[in-house]
Amino acid sequence: MDFSLVVAIELLREVAGLILIATGLAVIFGMMRVINIAHGEFMMLGGYTVVLTTKLGVNIWVAILILAPLAVGLFGIIVERLIIRHLYGRIIDSLLATWGLSLFLIGFVTVVFGNTVEGVSTPFSGLAIGQYTVAIYTLFLIFAAMAFIASVYLTLRYTKAGLIARATMQNPDMVECLGVNSKIVYMATFGIGAAFAGLAGGLLAPISGVVPGMGALLIGKAFITVVTGGAAVVAGTLSAAGILGTISQAVTFASGPVFGDATLLFVALILLRLLPQGITGRIFTRSV
């Protein structure tokens, strides 16, 4: 009984982790059809924001939940203004440019902070379930991911900004016809996607610590989740994170974490072979 509860929590943690790292990427992909290759580095910046500000005495919750998304979101807007906006309509070029940005950021942060792991202490202690211990922070992460995806859903569904966003996802060319400045929509999208990445990086910082190259460890899973999910932000991310998280966790239990990742990729490839537009390209076509 205790064991199955622990297994269930581990499983939810994996799914929650995928949701956290993929949502920002999914927002940008869903709206702009651009995969932000620097997404991992945006998370890394979120992590460093938390490390720096807590060192300066800022409350850790303020650092994680407010400062990390704010700082990275602003950075995202600057990036959009300087680089991405020149590349609309040139999707492959925008991928290449964000890749350049990714390399630049790894190099820059390595020069500034050094290639060492910086830690943040976990805000909670452990919780005993029978003979096992589960970190309360894990439960918090699961809760945060659920709250996160729910708020994205509610925003898309019930606000004016959400309506514009949904319209953009359905037909980007029509947005201007609704009387909306598409330039601002794209700028805001990139900023919000970056802010989500910052939040994810902040939330994960206490668990994994931060290091300049951490993005490479995270983005593989994030890319797979988004590409498998397809263009619908909420339904795609949720369904892909659910399927892939479960499978990867099952394999991890059976044979260790390395093959979990490889299996994830393999399952994603098979799914893509069957559904080339991702899960939501075929099944939940009208969802958000």
Next chain:
Amino acid sequence: MTAERAILTTSRLTMRFGGVVAVDQVDFTLKTGELRCLIGPNGAGKSTFFKCLTGQLKPTAGSILFADRELSGKNTHDIVRQGIGIKTQVPNLFDGLPARENIALSARQRHSQKRSEEITDEMLELIRITALAHREVGSLAHGERQLIELAMVLAGQPRLVLLDEPAAGMTAEERGRLASALRDLAGRMSLIVVEHDMQFIKDIATEITVFHRGRVFIEGDVAEIMAHHEVQEIYLGKEADGAA
């Protein structure tokens, strides 16, 4: 309409998108050497039907027999290799190459270098676009591109040609050239033309199939269809729908 003279037959061909049935159990027969026009208001299912024939869509159910071979579910390139030429609605050309090389590439699929040069010359003459032979197609007008694509499709020496709105965007002069080319071709090969423009249809067609709400509404020759009361209503009805 005996079976051995039919080159293309669909039976109960159906294409569903989610809950929408775009093509609903269509039975359709084309005789060898026939030139047939498919018409119908927007959303009538004629384009979806066309895409099922070309393999761009995989039909949900039903069969497509071309010269006694099943095409349903096959990939586009396989369908083309059976001897079907496809002219899409938007011209699909190699913009960086001259018209000649575009056409030669098509002929080269089946023939030697030398033979494909000859075929290319024949096609340029047939469509009367020899003047355009050395122009880069990216720099040509829409109507000229349409004609080059037709030449390209014919260079593959198909037995059946499928054309999706070939006259779209053409000048009156180009339409005339296209219409006379299509009339010449009928008999030598079979053709299916999806078209909106009634004047153009009058210029080329013998037989017309009218699509409505995913089904074949009526078939007949130009005069019959033009005079048909309900067909006129369908077209007027389309405008009423469009306004709503």
Next chain:
Amino acid sequence: MLSKVSKDWLGAGFVTVLGLAILIFVPILFDLFEVLQMTKYVVLSLFVLSLAYIWGFGGILSFGQAGFFGLGGYVFAVAAINMGQTTVPFLIAIGACALFAAALGYFMFYGRLNDVYLGVVTLVVTLILWKLINHTAGPEYIIGKARLGGFNGIPSIPIMTLPWRPGQEMEPAQMFQYFMAILIAVYVLLHALIKSKFGRVAISIRENEVRTGLLGYDVRFYKLCIFSIGGAIGGAAGAMWASYQTFVDPNIFSLEWSAKCLIWVMAGGVGTLFGPIVGVLALEYLSFQLGQTELINNLIVLGTILIFLVLLLPKGLFPTARDLVVKVWRRRGGSTGKGSP
């Protein structure tokens, strides 16, 4: 006809002669250290040809070319350590990479993934290979006599021998000439392939995939072949790299290598074979010089170059320069061309 053939081969013939001259004279004219340095450029030039071919002449943009480079290196290392010779392991490495590319290509091309998905999938595959190999540090990860070594890498990889002289390791000058000969051979073969019917169809696919399919060509199969050829060349370069360094570690799979390969091709110009090789020489020489000063982080330089290339010179550095020269030339000499753009 003859004039067309000779025109097709004029540039390539010039490059081949240049290559042969380098092959013969470099070991005579330069000292040992310089020859070793240039051997590195030769291997990387072969690596860049793999991407220059599939991207420039097949329209397939792989974000994970380092995957083949690394796989080739590791397969060669494991096979060479086990077999005690190098020629067969070299072939095994090439074959394994071609097969791996074919398997991956099957999922990507037969699933009709679009460009963005293709980029992401190739990138993720490389990431996962990197992660997998990184985690093989334990003693249980051993293939025959070869320990994979995880992040420590595999040391003491045999130096290649000439196929007809097994058991006799090559001298640095010999290795340079052997690798240079391979590079020239691959260059000539690729050039012949591009000019063949297969190559023309591949270029049609790059220009207009839908139309090529409508002409009756199986686009997926052609792309699969192109991608596999690219994989084989990348794998060959990886095996040569491992043998040249006598060492290989998981960082051979890093995104940095994939990015470098892309940057070389972009700098040299997509759609040529020679340009990307110039890209390797110019940018590696630059990073060699910068590396000696140790003032600037290599990744910052790479990232900046990539962004700069995308934003300002989408056609590539050298093609842009060439166009500029041609423009100035035309202006000075009056209009001599037919006026085609």
